[in-house]
Amino acid sequence: ATPTALMVGVGRGGQLGILIKGQDALEASGAIDTVVFDKTGTLTTGAMRVAGLAPLGAPEADLLRWAGAVEAGSEHTIAKAISETARAQLGELPRAGRFTTLPGLGARAEVDGAAVTVGGPRLFAQEGLAMPAEAAAAVERFHARGSTAVLVAVDGVVRGVIALADEVKPSAASTVERLRALGLHSILLTGDAEAPARAAAAATGIDEVVSGVLPAEKAEAIARLQGEGHRVAMVGDGINDAAALATAELGLAMVRGTDIAMKSADIILVRDDLGSVVDAILLSRRTLRTIR
Ligand code: ADP
Ligand code: MG
Numbered sequence: 487a488t489p490t491a492l493m494v495g496v497g498r499g500g501q502l503g504i505l506i507k508g509q510d511a512l513e514a515s516g517a518i519d520t521v522v523f524d525k526t527g528t529l530t531t532g533a534m535r536v537a538g539l540a541p542l543g544a545p546e547a548d549l550l551r552w553a554g555a556v557e558a559g560s561e562h563t564i565a566k567a568i569s570e571t572a573r574a575q576l577g578e579l580p581r582a583g584r585f586t587t588l589p590g591l592g593a594r595a596e597v598d599g600a601a602v603t604v605g606g607p608r609l610f611a612q613e614g615l616a617m618p619a620e621a622a623a624a625v626e627r628f629h630a631r632g633s634t635a636v637l638v639a640v641d642g643v644v645r646g647v648i649a650l651a652d653e654v655k656p657s658a659a660s661t662v663e664r665l666r667a668l669g670l671h672s673i674l675l676t677g678d679a680e681a682p683a684r685a686a687a688a689a690t691g692i693d694e695v696v697s698g699v700l701p702a703e704k705a706e707a708i709a710r711l712q713g714e715g716h717r718v719a720m721v722g723d724g725i726n727d728a729a730a731l732a733t734a735e736l737g738l739a740m741v742r743g744t745d746i747a748m749k750s751a752d753i754i755l756v757r758d759d760l761g762s763v764v765d766a767i768l769l770s771r772r773t774l775r776t777i778r
Contacts, residue, residue: 495773503741503756504766511752512777514736515770517717521665521763522708522730524722525676525686526563528740529760530652532723534567537633538649540624549646551576552602553638556595559585564636564650565593568604590677590700590726592636603639607679608698610637610644618644632685634678657760658690664764666691671716675699675707677726701726705733721763724750738763 492509499506506512523529541549554572557565559582572579582595582602591612592605603613607625610617621637621644628635628649636648662672673694676683683697696707708730711718720727720734731737732750739751740758748754753770755762 491773491776495769495776498773499766499769502762502765502769504762504769505754505756506766506770506773507752507754509777511736512770512774514717514719514752515767516774518670518719518736518767520671520673520711520716521719521721522673522675522711522734523692524704524720524727524730525674525678525683526652527723527725528721529658529674529686529690529692530654532563532652534563534634534650534652536567536571536648537631537651538628539646540621540628540649541646542618542620542624542644544640544645546646547576549638549648551579552597552600552640552645553604553636553648555579555582555597556585556593556602556604558582559595560587560593562587562593563652564634565604567650568636568648590702600640601642604636604648606634606636606677610639615639615642615644621647626681629679629681632682632689634682654686654689655758655760661760661764662691662693664761666693668764668767670719670767673711675704675720675727675730677701677704702729705729708733719763719767721760724748736767738766 496506550572554569558569582597585595587593591609594603624647625635633649633651638646672692674687674692675696680697683695687695704727718734719736720730721738723740728750737751738753741756753766
């Protein structure tokens with residue numbers, strides 16, 4: 487009877503867009519006490535848009551041109567928003583050379599013979615770039631609105647700040663509420679700065695925020711929770727969080743994720759609806775009870 491019950495559970499999941507990879511996922515679903523969500527693209531739609539520009543000592547068009555040319559080389563959702571906005575407003579962008587992407591931090595390239603850096607406050611602190619008071623104030627202003635703030639430097643001088651906005655998914659708040667009703671603690675894990683992370687947490691009711699985490703540190707953050715005695719489910723899209731998905735007792739990958747996410751996860755969620763996180767946990771628990 488046991489394999490039949492498992493097949494029924496897995497089959498039911500398939501109908502709901504919940505692909506359960508094996509019995510380990512069922513066992514883990516019963517044991518977890520904490521659910522960790524990646525922010526960008528998982529808790530939020532991931533469709534960032536430029537929501538503000540604060541140029542410093544340069545015309546707004548130059549700020550967009552520098553940043554747009556660099557970001558044309560990156561696949562990041564921030565990069566796409568900036569390069570598309572720049573192209574829409576300015577037309578053709580200069581070709582960037584010597585492009586380097588710095589995962590979880592930003593990107594760098596040569597534009598019109600100048601070294602242009604685009605990235606979050608963490609990158610600028612790390613590079614030891616002088617932060618003009620005006621730039622710091624713009625970052626703070628954008629953060630206060632819950633936006634992500636990205637700085638632009640040309641030959642080591644900060645030339646402006648770009649705000650990016652993203653919406654939390656409509657299903658996020660009710661999902662967090664349902665997890666709470668099940669006695670599960672929720673955590674937001676992100677490479678973004680603390681203020682925009684807190685804004686997303688406030689919009690969803692999520693219990694706790696862990697921000698400013700580099701892609702490579704996301705798995706360590708999961709391991710730290712496990713070291714404190716927690717059993718952890720991680721929900722991600724596989725962009726920067728495949729290792730965290732693999733480290734968690736239960737890894738749930740939302741389908742837009744990469745092949746790596748598919749391999750690292752225990753459960754694949756085909757629908758974009760975060761409610762399927764709770765549905766997956768409940769279905770797994772029910773199936774496990776039937777087997778036993
Ligand atoms: P998340 O953890 O929310 O998925 P990421 O790890 O992808 O976010 O990015 C973390 C931060 O790194 C961003 O908020 C931004 O400050 C910076 N960043 C990463 N990639 C880029 C880029 N291409 N351009 C500008 N900033 C970037
Ligand atoms: Mg992400």
